Amino acid sequence: MKINWGTSIVIAFALFMSFILYFVLKVQSDSKYDNELVVEExxxxxxxxxxxxxxxxxxxxxxxxxxxxxxxxxxxxxxxxxxxxxxxxxxxxxxxxxxxxxxxxxxxxxxxxxxxxxxxxxxxxxxxxxxxxxxxxxxxxxxxxxxxx
Missing domain, CATH: 2.60.40.3080 (Immunoglobulin-like)
Structure with a gap:
């Protein structure tokens, strides 16, 4: 099966978005990466x-x-x-x-x-x-x- 350049670009974008989404979810769910404000109010x-x-x-x-x-x-x-x-x-x-x-x-x-x-x-x-x-x-x-x- 031969993949053309358009399909390769779509696959690359999908992999890149998955990579970014993985890190966003990891930072939001892991308590080690606490992103709290210095002042509450x-x-x-x-x-x-x-x-x-x-x-x-x-x-x-x-x-x-x-x-x-x-x-x-x-x-x-x-x-x-x-x-x-x-x-x-x-x-x-x-x-x-x-x-x-x-x-x-x-x-x-x-x-x-x-x-x-x-x-x-x-x-x-x-x-x-x-x-x-x-x-x-x-x-x-x-x-x-x-x-x-």
Missing amino acids: YYKHDVHFQDEMARIQNAHDLKAKPVITIDANGINIVFPADFIPNDVKGIVALYRPSNKKFDFQVPISLSNSSMSIPKSKLIGGVWDVNMEWQYNGKLYLTKEEIYVK
């Missing part, structure tokens, strides 16, 4: 973008800024010494970009102008640290990316 979050930028600018305008560091014990957050520790209120949100199951939040509770998050709560890799805090009635937002070994 994206549009609601986007509406408050200007407020977020104002809080980031407030933090940027500070002469002495909080410092986020990582060491063998975990994450250390040190506020400037001239801040009154009991007046600082807020949360530290840690986001794991690769898997939202590891995301968690910790309320800011300072002792001697610093706080720490133990390494036992963290797994190795990249973490986004978003610290939303308030001091003397002014709102601040500090964002950093850290790497835990």
